[in-house]
Amino acid sequence: MTLSSLLPGETAVIVAIHTEEPLHQRLLAMGFRAGKQVELVRRARFSGPLQVRIGTTDILLRKVEAEKITVRRP
Numbered sequence: 001m002t003l004s005s006l007l008p009g010e011t012a013v014i015v016a017i018h019t020e021e022p023l024h025q026r027l028l029a030m031g032f033r034a035g036k037q038v039e040l041v042r043r044a045r046f047s048g049p050l051q052v053r054i055g056t057t058d059i060l061l062r063k064v065e066a067e068k069i070t071v072r073r074p
Contacts, residue, residue, distance in 0.1 A: 001073075004050065004066035006040040012071035013037050019068040030059055032069065 006012055014036050017024055031054045032038075041051040041058060049060040 001071055002067045003038065003040070003052065003061070003069040003071050004063050006071070008040055008042050010073075011037055011039045012073055015070040015072050017069050019065070023065065023068075027065075027069075031055065031057060037074065038071065 001012070003012070003014075014032060014034050016034060017027055017032060019027070036054055039053040041053050043050055047063050049062055050066050052059050052061055052066070
């Protein structure tokens with residue numbers, strides 16, 4: 001399952017990030033690492049960005065970026 005398939009309020013654990021190197025490095029710098037727990041806070045309308053919480057940090061991701069992050073439910 002991917003991060004973009006979560007519903008608001010659901011949590012999951014990151015399994016892998018499947019993207020090109022520059023985006024992969026940017027996601028790592030923001031705290032997206034395998035084994036980290038994430039929560040989908042909300043979805044913007046009309047396929048807009050997703051608000052994701054990692055620890056105490058909230059990050060907005062494009063839906064296409066979130067589709068490249070594989071997660072599993074805890």
